[in-house]
Amino acid sequence: MKRRSRKSSETVLYGLDPLIIRDPYEIVYRHSYAQDSPFFAGLTKGKLLGSHCPKCRVTYATPRSHCYRCGGATKWRAIPKQGTIHTYTTCYYGGEAFLDETPFILVLVAFEGVETLFLSRLIGARPEEVRIGMEVAARFSSTPSFRVTDVWFEPKARP
Amino acid sequence: MPSIKTDPRVYMIAGGITPFKKRYDDKDFRLMVKEAYDMALAEVPRLTPDRIDGAVGSYFSDHFTRQLKAASMVQDYLGLCPKPSKRIEGGGATGGLCFQSAWEAVASGRMSVCVAFGFETMSRVNTWKGNEFIALASDTNFDFPVGGFYTGYYAMMVRRHMHEFGTTAEQMALVSVKNHANALYNPFAQKPRRLTVQEVRSSLMVADPLTMLDICTMSDGAAVCILADEKSAERFGRDPIAITGVGSGSDTMRMADRPHGKVPLLPHERAADYRHLKYPGVHSFRGGRMAAKLAYEMAGITRPLEELDFIELHDAYTSSEIQTYEDLGLCKYGEGGKFVEDGHPFLSNVDYGLKLANPGTLPVNPSGGLLACGHPVGATGLMQAVFAYWQLQGSIKKHMKKETLQVWNAKRGLIHSHAGTGTYITVTVMEKP
């Protein structure tokens, strides 16, 4: 899969006046999910873990280990695996990393009893079928990549 | 929250910009800023370099420059070493924040004359890589991997705005028609065009409902503003403009985390106006409302629609211009679509090929805005300040060769700079002294 990278000594010229060269750049990071790790681990077990502040009685769909209202530590709480579409779009273009996945549908999902929303992809619906208020259900990858894309949503019942 | 009173006042005494272009291969960022800087200095010949106390530099993305400390290279190139300097970065609002940082340097008494410079060189990568770089200004754990794309985020926000308020894609297209047509008279603009609503709607769909003509482009460019205290403005300035209101605001990084609460009211609004509105949700910019509220309090503005003569605002998307009319209190939340449909933000003397009921009530983006001027991020907020400065001086004809865009008798203007999905927003009020 991985192409042999150009030798750094190999120079490609794009122009002579002004002088323009090709200048590649690649980095690999060691990225820790740190305090958010249980969320990503949860996805591998088919769980959607949000955060609950017992003092404010607020549940956040996208986790945060501290409450932005009171500053106190939150507790992990499973949020419903079914929700409704709060808003949506179909992307026909995207950042370079996602261009070959277009068109794709982005949704913000709302859950009963949960204050905030969750950003995800909607799969299994045509763009013209999507509606605000549409009921959707979470689906989880059986081959986890430990990214937020290990969860996505599908229409609850196919129309 | 306490409002700040500034005494003595801070003035803008000079401004300069490069034309915004798709690409400057023959000038790097240092030379672009130098040209804008020299243009500004030419206006204040009595201001010798030894009278400049320091500088604040702005550019958004280290990914685009691939040169850390690039603002130091500009400071060096302009011959401003060893004077104080720093870089300001705040996403799309980088330029607006830089302007306010220079204001802070002067208002605090730390400097008498401060240079604010900004630039961006976005042409160094292709458009889609550029979109990816910009999307890295969204949460890289939870947002970016899902399909990180700002146009997608804004499309979701305006979809909800349409749902809540009945805003239409045609109303959004009117913003595109207006700003691209205004730019026909602005020689610094990157993308002047005469358009119809139909052309905007039938151009390439990028993220439904936003088409290619609802979205600003990537640009190279630079802008410079020179700010001074009252004494220095009198001494060096030819036609200084006062900065009378400064405000800024913020919101959660992830738009999914925005609360659904109450609207922070401006003086001319009542709680009853918004009894059933859950705010800000994803349809409005709470940080923009905060910024406006603070800037209005400082400038003593209670009825913005009547008390402002023009606005240069951050129209990265046609939809965000409509959302911003509401945050700034030019109309009530929910009435932004109608505000543009009724013609209020259009110039009364430009032919847009449209029948408008009330053109020219309060011109918004007479320059053409980001949509048509371009958006070299670190320069954008400073570009707005330069255009506002010319408007208030009445010097549009001198700088643009034509006086079409001159708002006659403009006494007070507002500039607005905006980052992320509304994560940092600045509002600055400028006035004829």
Ligand SMILES: [Zn+2]
């Ligand atoms: Zn709490």
